[in-house]
Amino acid sequence: MLKLSEQQELLRKVVREFVDNEIAPIAQKIDEEDTCPVELFEKMAQLGFNGVFVPAEYGGAGLGYTEMAIIIEETGRYSAGFAMGLVAHYMGVYAIMTWGSDEQKQKYLPMLCSGSFGGLSVTEPGGGSDFAGQKSTGQLVDRDWVLNGRKCFITNSHCMGVNVLTARTGEDDKGRPQISAFIIEGDAPGHNPGRKEKKAGLRGSYTGEIILDNVRLGPGNLLGKPGEGAKIALGTLGEMGRGGTAAAALGILRGCLEESVKYARERIIYGKPLSRLTNIQFIIAQNRTEYEAGRLLTYNAVGLKDAVKPCASEISMAKFFAAEAAVNAAKRTIDLMGAYGVITDYPVSRYLRDAVSTIPACGTSHIMQIIIAGGELRK
Ligand SMILES: Cc1cc2nc3c(=O)[nH]c(=O)nc-3n(C[C@H](O)[C@H](O)[C@H](O)COP(=O)(O)OP(=O)(O)OC[C@H]3O[C@@H](n4cnc5c(N)ncnc54)[C@H](O)[C@@H]3O)c2cc1C
Structure with missing residues (x-):
């Protein structure tokens, strides 16, 4: 069983509160207007999110990659698009933190931790x-x-x-x-x-x-x-970017699960809630199972990274699974909702567009499978 620490659960609470107040209310609008709420990035910096895994001496929170995944998952629950902005930012931060000279770290990390986008x-x-x-x-x-x-x-x-x-x-x-x-x-x-x-x-x-x-x-x-350059860029993508993208897809998976449960309870059909139908329960069961599987893969992978253990295959598995599962979950949730599923007053059709877009980001599913298979075949 995956168990996060008390401190990590506390962080999740803080992030969730921020996301509920600041991101959830504008998630639909920023999608419709195709814009990025840069001002929120500065607010997140004040909460220590932007440099979550950066040592305190460079202006960061001194935590780890599990905490990074928590921030991205919670953000991605309502806006996977804004969460991807965070993933890209973290990639820039990670590359400098991992391969920069002390002078470069002193110069760039504090500004990246305090509101500048990477x-x-x-x-x-x-x-x-x-x-x-x-x-x-x-x-x-x-x-x-x-x-x-x-x-x-x-x-x-x-x-x-x-x-x-x-x-x-x-x-x-x-x-x-x-x-x-x-x-x-x-x-x-x-x-x-x-x-x-x-x-x-x-x-x-x-x-x-x-x-x-x-x-x-x-x-x-x-x-x-x-x-x-190859070591730096592929190392950043492989050990950081893909873990972040998996967490963003995990946010979409949780969105699908929560929306499917909510709708199935509220929608009355044949004089009863939709949730009474067995096929609707199957969809909820699949959404729950795939969210759980994605959660286990993602937090296991970033946990290995925190423990300084080899994790490129595990991170690729998490990214591959979570992105593909998010596409399937969004499609299933649209099916569950009938016509309402494709009405843009509801967020689920956005989840499908978001989920499909996570597949190429930080490397396609084909490339993830090549990495995973390569890891197996080399054993
Ligand atoms: C939302 C989003 C955000 C992004 N952000 C960034 C970013 O911040 N920085 C950045 O540098 N890039 C970014 N990208 C680009 C992303 O990394 C690339 O889209 C991705 O690496 C795939 O490259 P490509 O789109 O050129 O596809 P191609 O490389 O042209 O691939 C086309 C097809 O060929 C397949 N293919 C390619 N090579 C192989 C192979 N060896 N074996 C089998 N099949 C193969 C692919 O799986 C795919 O199906 C982003 C992309 C998206 C969608």
Whole structure:
């Protein structure tokens, strides 16, 4: 049985109260208007949420990844879109916290903990799964790096304070692309948001292009060593981003469960509550079971990360399962509600759009399965 600590349950209560008061009332509106409530991000910073796993010496709460998952799940219960903004933020924070020099941590982490949005920019128009195929470049000119190129589908693209971004910086001795990671402040000259995408789901965070037009960076902006971009970006996605996305999908799963129970109790058909019908009970049972399975997989995976144990396979399993289950649960809950399921006064059709959109975010279900199978086959 999964048991969170008293302190973790207390945190959940605090987050839930914040979400009930600040996010639930506007969740529908931010979806309809396709906007991101950036002002809430600052309020969350005041509660210590934005740097939840960052050590106190850098302005964080000094907690862990389980606490991060709690914050994302609770946020995702009402707005998976805003929760994805948090996931992307945490990726930027994690990359700097894990691979940054002390100077970089001192400079960027306090601002990220206190209201500045972070992000991780990897994907390019040539394909997100093909990491080595990226074409953005970083060239050494004197001692500075000059970056050019275009990133796409980047969450927090239009509100980013600190961006961790990968670019091609040459070739290694075997002729393979050398990819490096950089830290760029959002307002650096030549670092510009481009097109803002109109997403089907996960509205509530911005996702769009980042255009790099001769962005000039000093040596202090290189994250890690030249050529460590794959380690940094794939490590961040694999051990942090996907755990966060699983937690956002878990929020959707809980939303489906709670909405299905509520509707089945309230809807009167044949003079009785809908919940009396066996097939309706089957839907509730499936929603409950899949929420529970997603919860166990997700908190087990982030718990391994907290315990500094290998967790890439477990995090991929959690992300794969929770995202796919959220799609199925949203579809089932729409079925349970009849026509009301597709009426946008109810949130469930949004849950379906949100759930489908979690599948490509931080790596597709195909890629998750390749990672999981690879882990098994290597044993
Ligand atoms: C809501 C959202 C938020 C996002 N936020 C960010 C962000 O903040 N930062 C960022 O860098 N990116 C972000 N992305 C991009 C995301 O990481 C990519 O969409 C994802 O990696 C897939 O890349 P792609 O869309 O280019 O699809 P492709 O890589 O072109 O894949 C197309 C299809 O081919 C399959 N495929 C690809 N490679 C293989 C393979 N080796 N074997 C089998 N099948 C394969 C895929 O599963 C998919 O079905 C976001 C995407 C979304 C939807």
